[in-house]
Amino acid sequence: MSSSEDDRPLAAMHGARTNGTSSTVSADTNGTTPGPTFANKNPKSVGHETGGRFDKMANKSTNGVRPVGTAVVPLVNGSVGDSGGLGRGKRKGRQAPIKESGSSSEDSDAPLNKRRRTSNAIRKENGLKQEESSSDDDVPLAKKTAAKRRNAPSPTLVKREKKPSAPLRRDSSDSDIPLAAAKLAKEKQRIEQKAAKTAKEIRAEENKAATAAGAKRKPAGNANTSELAKKTGKAPLKKANGIKKEESSDDDVPLAKKRKGVVQKPTESTKKVAPGKKIKEVDTKPIAGKGKGKAKEETPGEADDEEEEEYKWWENQAETDGTQKWTTLVHNGVLFPPAYEPLPKHVKMKYAGVEVTLPVEAEEVAGFFGAMLDTQHALNPTFAENFFKDFQTILKQSGGAKGPDGKSVNILAFQKCDFKPMYDYFEEKKAEKKALGTAGRKALKAEKDKAEEKYLYCYLDGRKEKVGNFRVEPPGLFRGRGEHPKTGMVKARVQPEQVTINIGKEATVPAPPPGHNWADVIHDNTVTWLATWKENINGNIKYVMLAATSSLKGMSDFKKFEKARELKNHIDRIREDYTRDLKSELMADRQRATAMYLIDKLALRAGNEKSDDEADTVGCCSLRYEHITLELPNIVVFDFLGKDSIRFYQKTPVIHQVFKNLKIFKKAPKTKGDMIFDRLDTTQLNKHLQNYMQGLSAKVFRTYNASWTMQEQLDEIPNEGAVHEKYAAYNLANKKVAILCNHQRTVSTTHEIMMQKQEEKIKGLRYQKLRLKRMILSLEPARKKKNPTFFRPDPEIDDEEWIRDHQVFLIEQEKDRITKKFEKENEKLRESGEKGLKDKDLKERLQIIKEMEAEFKTENKTGKIDPKRGATIEKLEAQVQKMEERIKKQETEAQVREDNKTVALGTSKINYIDPRLTVMFCKKYDVPIEKIFAKTLRDKFKWAIESADEDWKF
């Protein structure tokens, strides 16, 4: 039973099922139908008939809907409501009162109230089989409504959910466990062995070092780790490791010492600044400077750090309970953007055609807009409006604009503002910088690097770790994506007074900029951030955290994938359960089951509620009436805007029961604006998922299905051929995953032009080929009879007119080339003090054009071209062959470019595909990892690169 097929994501399973004609539910659930797997989802197999993702892609650009990214284009055209099918309008339905009165107790809560009634109405109208009495049915609902307000699950509800799943859990998944468990055990063993080995090595090294240094030592980090390991009493081997490691050190009392240090040292904690293995430094350099201190002072010692550093957490995994993230944390705070530099006096915006002088504060804001004149944002009315409102406010607060005569000017109309002078100035600046040349720019960069140096790294448990975004976000105009109601508002400059620093007690608190204070300094080791502030637009909290290469992020990434892998052990049961619950009499359960089906099959996001002052985007639970259309017999058309306002458009067959359910969920009185899943939200859904597996939530399905699909795709790649072929195959697999996750990118503005250019180029090659053939004909005219088709132009260029045009183009091009070359030579000559060439020389050179023209003329008349001397039929044929190859190459390149124009491979590579799959692929197929993982990814996924081998399985 536990064949690998059962592990297929629904993507595959349901595809197989639904392709079968009248699949019954029972047939569905057994999931053994092998059938084509991914292909069922693949646009190529499904798309043309059912309008799979292919259609989505195709549709996108032709639809008048902004393909991806910002919604500016449609906005510019003035019509916000282009989105007929998109359901992008505000959900009026949400607010719309519903006439029938519900029970009074719920009246206060409009949406819930509405939901409830809707569902009741639906139930009545559908005559949903009610094994439960209607009153019974109502009870949980009432409770739920109340419970929801209190944010606590109703006992009834919990019971209901649990009962069925418990027994099922037992029998359904049993079959899978032994195998999987065995695999896991094996895996664990391998890892542990490795860990043990490394531990040994480390110990050996340490001993050596210890003897050499002769004294105390112990990275605080290790001590810490082991301590935690002890606490949780985890895997014996690991524990052993920890203990061993610590042995030498623990009695050295690093912890106690440290603690003492912490307590006693509010002042110069420098000794503790670099705890851990930097004993050498600690010993040799008494690290004096606190403020300027640590990071810098350490640089000299870096060389040996570097080798020694490298904390391979994945080889030394102490299970922590996860709440404590560090014991010591040392860092230098955040880097603020440079203060605003006022524009030179002569650069002024104009109002109604007249230059006005702005107070600096307002000038800065005006400049924000001025700098964006050539972006799409500037054309977005919402953006402009929001900007202008804020601009006016700031202007008012700062004293207002003054005309050339010194009198106040009231800035009242956006239309009368002209930011062009500012724009021009910025462009000028850019050009200046460009003109600096490589050397100058290098110097500039060195300067910048120096300023950043001390923020680049921090010390977490004594280990040097890279900090991610240590720069405080600079002020500017908020670039909300999609139809964000607040886009264009002024994002204020963040003052130190708003920034809270989180740092180890033992560390020196970084000094705030002179004359300023921090909002607060805290020592919270249950979080990973180093600094935080609240952003003024949406009130969101921003954090400075460690880089993706850090151990903290690495470990959590690792855990994420392990969690997804664990889902393998539960997925069968989960699918069985929800397939069964699709028919539940309880509306809430039925909705939940349906949602789970969609999340599993289509990789939808959970879909939390959003407020009205955000862009109107949805995920699964927040789908509304207008986002789904049903087409008999079982096709569902999804059309909605997801995260980042990326359109999700898909026509897909679903199993009968899901189709039926969706129909019910859409039934009157529901209408545009109403929630499809009115009895479900993400919290409930996730709570339900927790019952199956600790830590299971909706998003895990995305990771699981993405990685699972990747594994499946990679398995199909034959291990043969050149590296570039295998690489291409990998990318194809990657692409399937990207499509599954609906990862898109905007078609670059130049795409169409590029495609046309390339097409023209290919035609040019075809023409060249034709000419070669004509040369052959000139050498041996008799061939034409033997093989007439061979000498005909390719159909793409079988067009007299085009050929004529092309000939003209070629002549022009040649003229151009000759002239340019002439000028260049001339310049060179003059530069070296010689006299330039004369026009006469140019004319001479252009003689060749005449010949070309003549050649084309006879060619057009006779269809023959005199081959160059020395040409033979064999040589020409070889050249034809070569030309064919070039054409082929260009064509496939064009195809790939066209196919990938809207697909973004990066996101899935970075976030969804277990990197160990890629590592496995590279090892097994002998593809250099560098081809697939760029530098930053190699760093980020170091744990995977060093721990997965060629047999690794997701």
Added chain:
DNA sequence: CAGAGTTAATCGGTCTTAAAAGC
């Protein structure tokens, strides 16, 4: 629900690559 983390597209710059120029 605020808070903490993860996921996402995009932007601006750099590096690659393939064709043209030079030898």
Added chain:
DNA sequence: CGCTTTTAAGACCGATTAACTCT
């Protein structure tokens, strides 16, 4: 003519920060 060097388009990369999930 065939090889190497130069050049420019455009692919690719990393940084950035918005937008999401989930507790």
